[in-house]
Amino acid sequence: MIAIHIGGALPSKAFETLPNIYLVGPMGAGKTTVGRHLAELLGRDFIDSDHEIERKTGATIPWIFEKEGEVGFRLRET
Numbered sequence: 001m002i003a004i005h006i007g008g009a010l011p012s013k014a015f016e017t018l019p020n021i022y023l024v025g026p027m028g029a030g031k032t033t034v035g036r037h038l039a040e041l042l043g044r045d046f047i048d049s050d051h052e053i054e055r056k057t058g059a060t061i062p063w064i065f066e067k068e069g070e071v072g073f074r075l076r077e078t
Helices: 031-042 049-057 061-077
Strands: none
Touching: 049 061
């Protein structure tokens, strides 16, 4: 586990040049929770890849897994 502590008040512009942050891990690890908090802390947008897949395909993740299996889902993730 990596702990990140940002102490003191930093100007919001300090975070504008940071590259995007990608959280990767197994289901239920807390990626969405941590990502939302981190985005709020840094004043950045939060994008959940599962929600983006559902929005773009009009299908739910469980439906994709049921109809296409994990391989189909992973293809949509890339």
